[in-house]
Amino acid sequence: MYDIMIVGGGPAGLSAAITARQHGKDVVVITNDVTQSGLYKAEIIANYPGLPGISGKELSDKLTKHAADSGALLLKGQVSSMLAYEGAVNAAFGTEMLESKTAILATGVVQTSLLPGEEKFLGRGVSYCATCDGMLFRGRQVCAVCLTPEAEAEAAYLESIGCAVTRVYEKNLSINGEDKIESITAGGSEILCEGVFIFRRAIAPNLLLRGLEIKDGHIDTGRNCETTVPGVFAAGDCAGKPYQIAKAAGEGQVAALSAVDHIAKMEV
Amino acid sequence: MSIQHLTVGNFDETISKGKVLVDFWADWCGPCKMVAPVIEELAAKYDGSVVVAKVDVDSEGALAGRYRVEGIPTVILFSDGVEARRFVGVQPKEIYESAL
Numbered sequence: 001m002y003d004i005m006i007v008g009g010g011p012a013g014l015s016a017a018i019t020a021r022q023h024g025k026d027v028v029v030i031t032n033d034v035t036q037s038g039l040y041k042a043e044i045i046a047n048y049p050g051l052p053g054i055s056g057k058e059l060s061d062k063l064t065k066h067a068a069d070s071g072a073l074l075l076k077g078q079v080s081s082m083l084a085y086e087g088a089v090n091a092a093f094g095t096e097m098l099e100s101k102t103a104i105l106a107t108g109v110v111q112t113s114l115l116p117g118e119e120k121f122l123g124r125g126v127s128y129c130a131t132c133d134g135m136l137f138r139g140r141q142v143c144a145v146c147l148t149p150e151a152e153a154e155a156a157y158l159e160s161i162g163c164a165v166t167r168v169y170e171k172n173l174s175i176n177g178e179d180k181i182e183s184i185t186a187g188g189s190e191i192l193c194e195g196v197f198i199f200r201r202a203i204a205p206n207l208l209l210r211g212l213e214i215k216d217g218h219i220d221t222g223r224n225c226e227t228t229v230p231g232v233f234a235a236g237d238c239a240g241k242p243y244q245i246a247k248a249a250g251e252g253q254v255a256a257l258s259a260v261d262h263i264a265k266m267e268v
Numbered sequence: 269m270s271i272q273h274l275t276v277g278n279f280d281e282t283i284s285k286g287k288v289l290v291d292f293w294a295d296w297c298g299p300c301k302m303v304a305p306v307i308e309e310l311a312a313k314y315d316g317s318v319v320v321a322k323v324d325v326d327s328e329g330a331l332a333g334r335y336r337v338e339g340i341p342t343v344i345l346f347s348d349g350v351e352a353r354r355f356v357g358v359q360p361k362e363i364y365e366s367a368l
Contacts, residue, residue, distance in 0.1 A: 081358045083302045092298030092358070123339030123356030132297045133339050136325065136332065180336070195338065210360055 002028045004259045005091060005100035006072075007079050008202075009034055011059075011245045012236025013106035014067040015252030016259075021070035023260045028073045028100070030093060032201055034060055036149055037108070039245065048245050059245070078150075078202075080129040082209040082232075087266060089231050095131055101266065102259040105209075105219060105227070105234040106252060107202040109243060114204065117175030125181035125195045128203050130154040133195075138162040142195035143184050147171065151199035158197065166191055205238060216240075225255035233258050271311050272321040276330050279323070283346040287368065288319040292335070292342045294326045299358045303341045306361045310368070318368055 004020045006013045009031025020027045034040055042056030051059065068074055079091040082103065089103040118126055127133040134157065141164045144155035158165050173186035175196055183192045205219050206212045211229050213220040218241075219234040221227055227234050235255040236248035274282055274290065282288060291307045293300035311320035325332035325340060335344060335351070345353040345367050353367040 081299045081302070083306075083358045083360065085302070085306060085361065090302045092302055095296045095298050097298055097301035123342065124336075125338050127339050129299070132299055135294065135296065136338055136340070210358070210363070 001088065002026045002098065002100040003102065003263055004028075004256065005089065005098055005103045006030070006106055007082075007091070007103065007208075008106035008108060008236070008238070009064065009067075009074060010037060010039060010106060010108050010236060010248065011063060012108075012238075012248035012252035012255070013104065014063040014072075015249040016104045016106060016235055016256040017067040017072035017252075018070050019253045019256035020259065021067075021072055023256070025260060025263070027071070028075060028098065029067065030075050030077060030079050030091070030098075032078065032148070033076065033150065034064060036201075045245060079208065080132060080203065084209070084211070084229050084231055087231070089229075092129075092132070101263050102231045102233070104225075104252070104255045104259060105205060105232065105238055106236045106248075106255070107205065107238045109237040110202045110204055111200065115173060115175060115198070117177070117181075118198070119207075121175055121177065121181050121196070122207065125177075126175065127195065127197050128199070130157050130197055130199075134158050134161050134163060134197075137195045140164065140195060141166070141193045142197060143168050143186075143191055143193045145170075145173065145196060145198045147198070147200045154197065154199050163195075166193065205234075223254075224258040225251055226258060231259075231262055233262075271308065272319065274321045274323050274331070275328055279328075279331055280349070282319065282321060284349045286319065286348065287317065287352075288321060288346045289314075289364070289368070290344050290346065291320075291322045292325050292332055292337045292340055292344070293322055294324060294340055296326070297340050300341045302358050303343070306364065307343070309361065310364060314368055 003025035006029045039056045040060045082091045091098045170186040213228040225233040233255040235251035343355040
């Protein structure tokens with residue numbers, strides 16, 4: 001079991017990892033491919049204190065190296081769901097379950113508005129996880145909504161297990177059907193299907209973890225980065241504006257210290 | 269009573285009487301592994317009043333198909349053989365418990 005599981009490998013998550021390691025905690029960071037992040041692609045960062053003019057790539061690389069050198073375990077991939085249970089916060093990572101005493105959500109800006117029909121059919125034909133639910137659609141027509149570079153591999157996986165896959169690259173679409181999915185409408189045309197796999201950079205936090213409150217499009221947090229779920233903290237863009245690297249790094253540190261405190265109280 | 273593992277051969281008879289909570293799961297499913305200890309706890313806590321069972325959708329695809337299970341974990345509460353509640357995806361313990 002880890003002490004602190006950090007979801008997101010941007011400035012907030014990596015800053016949290018560095019601080020947590022300074023306190024001797026076992027830390028795992030689950031991250032998308034950072035080379036696809038907004039930070040990585042930024043040509044120049046003008047306002048990060050002490051490092052004027054640094055490129056996004058350079059800052060991202062330095063942060064990643066700092067966290068890795070500090071002893072945090074970095075895992076590339078996506079968490080598909082989380083659950084707080086019996087003083088632990090667990091996460092589904094591919095076919096595995098990661099167990100941790102606490103979690104810090106640092107997913108960056110996440111689209112909290114869903115596609116028409118998405119929530120209605122979630123788990124009833126809409127899925128975010130090809131390895132979890134793909135087998136249930138063998139031999140059937142599904143749409144793979146590919147909104148990340150990694151999505152291609154997910155869509156290929158669905159094909160490899162025998163799903164008939166139509167790839168969709170459209171962001172604006174609707175999922176249609178009465179009591180089951182019948183089709184999607186994307187780019188003005190209708191595609192018949194029974195299942196819809198949506199691959200985004202991140203899953204809406206309140207769908208990732210039931211019980212997490214959202215306020216004005218961000219995870220509802222207090223001054224200590226605590227969320228409405230005990231043992232779960234949030235930092236960076238997912239916790240609110242301004243979307244700035246210095247703020248994210250600062251919040252990552254606060255969240256890590258709060259997680260360290262939480263663990264100390266658990267162990268009393 | 270411990271958790272029963274149902275197949276197409278004993279499913280109908282098992283769910284026919286009283287409250288039966290059935291967890292549709294599979295080995296390849298990470299989220300199912302998170303729900304498993306919750307289901308075990310409910311089985312122990314409600315021993316005698318609720319039958320708690322599991323269906324492996326990999327080996328029992330016909331049952332998954334019959335109940336239109338299209339995402340796992342799906343947990344269905346049957347009351348005298350009739351579906352009374354359905355929980356799709358990972359849910360906190362209190363949510364499952366609210367139906368029992």
